[in-house]
Amino acid sequence: MRKNIVAANWKMNKNHPEAIELIQSILFSQIPKKTSTFHQVIIATPYLYLREAVLLSQDFPHLYIAAQNCHHQSMGAYTGEIAAQQLESIGVTHVIIGHSERRAYFNEIDEVLLQKIKQALQHHLIPLFCCGEPLEIREANTHLEYIQTQLANTVFQLNPKDFSNIIIAYEPIWAIGTGQTATVAQAQEVHAFIRKLITDKFGTDIAENTSILYGGSCNAQNASSLFAQKDIDGGLIGGASLIAKDFETIVLSNTTQ
Numbered sequence: 274m275r276k277n278i279v280a281a282n283w284k285m286n287k288n289h290p291e292a293i294e295l296i297q298s299i300l301f302s303q304i305p306k307k308t309s310t311f312h313q314v315i316i317a318t319p320y321l322y323l324r325e326a327v328l329l330s331q332d333f334p335h336l337y338i339a340a341q342n343c344h345h346q347s348m349g350a351y352t353g354e355i356a357a358q359q360l361e362s363i364g365v366t367h368v369i370i371g372h373s374e375r376r377a378y379f380n381e382i383d384e385v386l387l388q389k390i391k392q393a394l395q396h397h398l399i400p401l402f403c404c405g406e407p408l409e410i411r412e413a414n415t416h417l418e419y420i421q422t423q424l425a426n427t428v429f430q431l432n433p434k435d436f437s438n439i440i441i442a443y444e445p446i447w448a449i450g451t452g453q454t455a456t457v458a459q460a461q462e463v464h465a466f467i468r469k470l471i472t473d474k475f476g477t478d479i480a481e482n483t484s485i486l487y488g489g490s491c492n493a494q495n496a497s498s499l500f501a502q503k504d505i506d507g508g509l510i511g512g513a514s515l516i517a518k519d520f521e522t523i524v525l526s527n528t529t530q
């Protein structure tokens with residue numbers, strides 16, 4: 274059975290005291306009490322706070338710490354970069370790969386993203402792989418083909434066993450950080466489409482066990498209606514994950530689905 278997952282993407286926000294305060298607010302909220310083996314809560318902090326977040330959360334069984342990126346090579350002369358194996362060595366369990374901001378600002382193309390995914394899997398990190406279309410593609414009504422190509426070039430290159438370890442996040446770029454959430458129908462349409470593509474490629478069992486998260490201005494007000502959709506298994510949350518109370522509301526709305 275697939276898991277309900279809510280993941281926080283803090284991006285490049287919070288200084289050190291603020292980051293620790295936010296982690297502690299999450300740990301002392303209702304989240305640990307209300308989550309079970311059917312749930313995962315993933316917090317993607319800046320690299321700087323990962324080790325401390327891992328240590329603080331180690332007694333909380335459904336809470337996982339993620340990096341927001343990793344390098345596509347295993348180690349070496351890549352000044353300023355962080356490798357998957359380094360993340361594994363400090364207890365990080367997940368890594369976001371292919372976020373639209375990384376694609377847009379750091380020129381991360383599908384070929385490089387596939388290498389990152391392979392690095393992550395080789396070092397026992399679960400990739401949280403993002404896909405999603407820009408506004409002009411949505412307006413041209415070619416978003417399904419666009420997403421199909423993103424998946425075909427990346428996670429669909431994996432063997433079934435490796436693919437079974439992937440979490441997918443559908444994040445329409447026009448909805449990220451804009452306050453313009455996809456409608457429930459728009460999101461469900463794409464999630465069902467992605468699940469159908471997974472079924473065609475890897476079979477029903479794998480498709481039914483793959484968690485597909487929605488991301489893009491998901492907040493404490495709209496989360497429960499999104500998460501109630503058949504193919505939406507939770508969310509990847511940016512802005513609203515920086516406010517402890519809002520993040521708690523979002524996570525708790527996913528535990529009642």
Ligand code: PEP
Nearest residue numbers: 449450488489490511512
């Ligand atoms: C994101 O960046 O992954 C995201 C979903 O951001 P926001 O929730 O702020 O739109």
